[in-house]
Amino acid sequence: MADQHKKLAWITGGGTGIGEALALALDRQGWQVVISGRTEQKLQAVVAKSQQITYLTLDVTDREQSQQVFNTLCDTYGLPDLVVLNAGDYTPMPLEAFNLDLIYKLNQVNYLGVMNGLAPVLPAMQARGSGQVLLMSSVAGYRGLPDAAPYGASKAALINFAEALYMPLKQQGVMLRIVNPGFVTTQLTAQNSFKMPAEITPIQAADRIMDALDSTSFEITFPKRFTYILKMLRCLPYRLYFFLISKITDK
Numbered sequence: 001m002a003d004q005h006k007k008l009a010w011i012t013g014g015g016t017g018i019g020e021a022l023a024l025a026l027d028r029q030g031w032q033v034v035i036s037g038r039t040e041q042k043l044q045a046v047v048a049k050s051q052q053i054t055y056l057t058l059d060v061t062d063r064e065q066s067q068q069v070f071n072t073l074c075d076t077y078g079l080p081d082l083v084v085l086n087a088g089d090y091t092p093m094p095l096e097a098f099n100l101d102l103i104y105k106l107n108q109v110n111y112l113g114v115m116n117g118l119a120p121v122l123p124a125m126q127a128r129g130s131g132q133v134l135l136m137s138s139v140a141g142y143r144g145l146p147d148a149a150p151y152g153a154s155k156a157a158l159i160n161f162a163e164a165l166y167m168p169l170k171q172q173g174v175m176l177r178i179v180n181p182g183f184v185t186t187q188l189t190a191q192n193s194f195k196m197p198a199e200i201t202p203i204q205a206a207d208r209i210m211d212a213l214d215s216t217s218f219e220i221t222f223p224k225r226f227t228y229i230l231k232m233l234r235c236l237p238y239r240l241y242f243f244l245i246s247k248i249t250d251k
Contacts, residue, residue: 006032010073010080012060012117013087015042018136018184021206022084027053029210034073034080036060037087060087060113070120079124079131082213085117086136090188092147103150110154115161122174129173134209134220135162139180139227142234143241146251166218180221181205182230198226 009026013019014035023033027050036058037043043055054077058069073080089109093102114135125131140148141155162178169176183199200223208222221227233241245251 006030007081008032008034008077008079009082009084010034010036011084011086012036012058012113013136014055015039015046016187018181018202018205018209019084019086020046021202022086022209023053024049025203025206025210026082031082032077034077036069060085060116061108063116063119066116067120070117070124074124079128080121081130082132082134083117083121084134084136085114086134087113088136088188090151090191092191093150094147106150106154107157110151111157114158122169122176125174126169126172131173132175132177132213134177134179136179136181137162139182139221139230141180142230146245146249162218175216177217178219179209180219180227181208182221182223182226198223 007030009023009031011019011023011033012035014023014033015037019035019037023035023046026033033050033053035043035046035053035055037055038057038059040055040057043057047053047055056069056072059065087109089106091102091106093099118133121131121133125133135158137158138152138155140152141157141159143152145152159178159180162176165176181200184205185199185201205222209220212220221231233244236244
């Protein structure tokens with residue numbers, strides 16, 4: 001059993017990118033951290049950077065395995081104070097490369113993979129009457145963007161889902177929150193062929209999340225100088241929005 005005096009965090013997609021950076025940041029702040037992911041070597045590489053972080057391998061698209069890993073987590077360490085459902089995938093899809101397999105794949109990971117994690121986590125936290133869950137979405141979920149249809153749609157679904165459950169869960173002591181980053185330098189965003197505005201590192205992203213952990217706000221978004229521009233675009237009527245996006249993206 002974990003040290004009962006330490007706060008416990010569980011992070012999916014913890015082997016790279018924001019998940020890795022956040023795990024290490026929480027570890028430095030004295031949290032007991034358990035990371036999960038499909039690739040054991042990546043998880044071991046993160047664990048090697050700390051004496052406290054441990055791991056449980058998990059494919060978030062496997063519904064039964066998600067339940068089993070959560071059961072093992074609770075039996076070994078206890079029910080987490082913080083769960084970060086961060087595992088995600090991204091591949092651009094221009095219209096001329098419409099790919100139904102890709103659409104299914106991104107939905108399985110980015111949306112249904114999160115649901116597989118929420119299914120065991122929420123009832124346990126509701127029964128305890130406390131806990132915080134962060135869903136890793138994206139500003140791409142605000143409105144449709146060229147070449148990002150399957151990715152943006154999966155992230156928009158997360159935002160909508162979290163909005164629907166935020167208030168009833170909050171009344172039960174459980175904070176369900178959404179994280180909407182802008183462009184973060186990762187292996188996934190390296191696929192983009194355009195210059196990414198206001199790009200930040202995973203470490204910077206993790207710092208922004210750490211700063212917001214004690215907040216009760218629904219959304220954590222950064223870098224705000226960029227994401228708030230996208231928030232304003234979300235409020236525009238379609239005719240003006242499509243006009244501006246076509247000018248900005250040349251699509």
